[in-house]
Amino acid sequence: MKRTVRVGSRDSVLAVIQAQIVMKAVKETDPSVEFELVTIKTTGDSDFNRNADEVSGKGLFIRELEQAIADGSIDIAVHSYKDMPHEETVDLPVVALSTRDSPFDVLVLPQGADVPDRLRPVGSSSLRRTIQFARLYDRFTIKPVRGNVPTRLAKLDNGEYAALILAHAGLNRLSLQDRVSRVFTPDEMIPAASQGILAVQGRRGENYAYLDRFHSRRSEIVSRAERQFLKTLGSGCSSPAAVFAQLHNNELHLTGMYVDSSGRMETGKISGGFDKAEQLGETLAKQLQTRLDKG
Numbered sequence: 001m002k003r004t005v006r007v008g009s010r011d012s013v014l015a016v017i018q019a020q021i022v023m024k025a026v027k028e029t030d031p032s033v034e035f036e037l038v039t040i041k042t043t044g045d046s047d048f049n050r051n052a053d054e055v056s057g058k059g060l061f062i063r064e065l066e067q068a069i070a071d072g073s074i075d076i077a078v079h080s081y082k083d084m085p086h087e088e089t090v091d092l093p094v095v096a097l098s099t100r101d102s103p104f105d106v107l108v109l110p111q112g113a114d115v116p117d118r119l120r121p122v123g124s125s126s127l128r129r130t131i132q133f134a135r136l137y138d139r140f141t142i143k144p145v146r147g148n149v150p151t152r153l154a155k156l157d158n159g160e161y162a163a164l165i166l167a168h169a170g171l172n173r174l175s176l177q178d179r180v181s182r183v184f185t186p187d188e189m190i191p192a193a194s195q196g197i198l199a200v201q202g203r204r205g206e207n208y209a210y211l212d213r214f215h216s217r218r219s220e221i222v223s224r225a226e227r228q229f230l231k232t233l234g235s236g237c238s239s240p241a242a243v244f245a246q247l248h249n250n251e252l253h254l255t256g257m258y259v260d261s262s263g264r265m266e267t268g269k270i271s272g273g274f275d276k277a278e279q280l281g282e283t284l285a286k287q288l289q290t291r292l293d294k295g
Helices: 013-029 063-070 127-136 149-157 168-173 217-233 274-294
Strands: 003-010 033-040 076-080 094-097 105-108 163-167 180-183 198-201 241-248 251-259 265-273
Touching (some): 003 063, 013 033, 033 063, 063 076, 063 198, 094 217, 127 251, 163 168, 168 180, 217 241, 217 251, 217 274, 265 274
Parallel strands (some): 003 076
Antiparallel strands (some): 105 163, 251 265
């Protein structure tokens, strides 16, 4: 018996593609499921006066989608997991996670350029990216840039920016891999928590068995560590923080960065069993806090 699932998405090109990625993957594992895509404009898409750090992770990209799930207008919603608050809503749980696309940040140059022009600013609305970029490239001005990825690229190619710092996964999903000039390693630029992972959000008490074969256990483990790191710091997006977990066999390796209110920064690493994901995230966060307090 076929069933129809209404899938909510932001109305940006990238968000729609991400929802389609989930729908296609689920359809391949359970052909009995039919999908109907419902696009919704969110507060985060409309508020261009705030930096990305003040929007992402605060729920402004998901608020209207959550309301649509709650009132029954849609059955599930697809989000970039990094845009979701670190505290999960009890009645609207995350019910599945995608396999992780590239978690890294990348440098994008204007078409035809080999190096960034120091006379123009670099576009980034993320304090996390800005702080780490300054350690790699000195004497560059950073200027906020908002809008969807195609809009940002148009501003870059029109000469408004010398370069952009963007998420690798977004460019991959938009088939814009050829725009990448440099992929930053985690030692150069630690990614945002859960970057590259798509989250499916639903309603408590509903049956989501059709998502079981889609769900990535590996993404669940690394996200538990990364999100616990931020939760322990009490870090929304006003305090720059970055964290990246890698799972090798049964061992989890976690790298983190935290910048306190006075601008002092600490980075660190920790490793341990994958079954202690949250504990590792909490321990690393407390270690970085302690170092800053003692400094």
